[in-house]
Amino acid sequence: MKEQLIVSGRHIDILYPHLHVWGFGIPLYLFIGGLAAGILIFATLFYLMGKDKEYTVTVKIATIIPPIIIALGLLFLIGDLRHKAYFWQLLTHFRLSSPMSWGAWTLTIVFILSIFWPLSFIDDIIEFFSQRGRQKWVKVFEWIKTLIYDKIKFLGKIVDWFAKNRRPLAIVTLIFSIILGIYTGILLSTMNARPLWNTPILGILFLTSGISTATAAIMWLTNNKEERHLFTRIDFYAIILEMYLIFQLFFNMTQGPEIQVKTAEMFFGGEFTAIFWALFFVLGLVLPWILEILEMKGFKVPVAVPAFLILYGGLLFRVIMVIAGEISSFMPVPSVY
């Protein structure tokens, strides 16, 4: 028997019975960052490959989402800070050793670029919605158009400049979006006190998962059959890669030092077994993957089902990783007397 007990009275609720610093806001923010990064990666990549005529939704329409959700993510992020009045300190410092610092800068840059990307396509977006008879959306975007070109004229000038230099800016956006997607994983993996997070695979795993959620969002939005099939196929491979990376993550852990073996036990017989393997791995990864195979074989699968499951899986994966990571520890956490 070995028991550790704090006998001096230390009732700090974020530390005991286990670490609980980051609430629901952080996993939600990581999900949003990955999704936005994925959508922008596809938009800029397909634009650079010259496919913007064929895949309108990917390059032009879906990019309406990133600026909106990044703004939401920023709200969650600031909402999660405890010393909110000093938020601006983040923007007066740049520290390479802290992913929280360069990640905040990356997010700011991607946020600005992501606002101008869809704005520079505003005529195409209005045309897209009017062709499909979505009058409400046409009105919204026409209002935005008059706003930037007639009311706040310098914004219109920036948008025009953006449209003229779209190719170099697409490259910049692509690079920063990839950094954003990787950063959501690295943010966790630099915490060397948390054995679950402290693995080099987390960056690429979160990027892959983010790309997978982005394909789900695009295939759900598009009504172009060819585009949907393409993204079903891309996601089919993304999920294979994600499953391999998860296998590699746990395989390495179970072969690793004692502390990582113990951490892996949380997922093999421990408290996270059911929620991870049943609710995330089967329901949020394997099931949509099978539905995608069926769709590629020619069965009629309503696209909303696999798309929803992938988005749900992506969010749940981050929630589990954050909570389980906080519980994983180098030292047994003493119980409080």
Place this chain on the structure above:
Amino acid sequence: MRYAMAIDTRKCVGCGDCVVACQTENNVPFGYARDWIVEIVSGTYPDTLKVHFESRRCHHCDDAPCVRVCPTGASHIVEGGIVKVTPEECIGCGACIEACPYGARYFHPDGYVDKCTFCDHRVKNGLDPACVSVCPTHCLIFGDLDDENSPISKVLRERDYYQLAPDAGTKPNLYFLK
């Protein structure tokens, strides 16, 4: 200068004087503590049952992960290797709390992150930290590792010791004497 602390687990009786002294000296808010005492019971009754106490606090690591992950530089290392937090620069993101293997950091009710400072305001004036100065069994030994004749250098030469979570790779500066 390299400040460090040794805790003689043979002498510590777990009275909690160090905790109260720190709370008083540093105006630690009610319900919080920068240092704390852990009772460790191991073995089976009646043959191998053993009890010892550890007075724990920030380990003021040489390679402090909390300093590395801080996005604003609010967490920093001052002269003597003491890890400190500047409240006016702290945004309360919690990254340092996640990065600390020892659970030494917490959110002050005002929002910034608070922790043990090795009483640097006292140490600067040649005094011991508050916890060390009140310990009734003299089980806390504080001093400079660079000074060969300091009590801590002597005791670490003479006695066997262990450190907490050395495998976390933080190079901690708290030594627990066996």
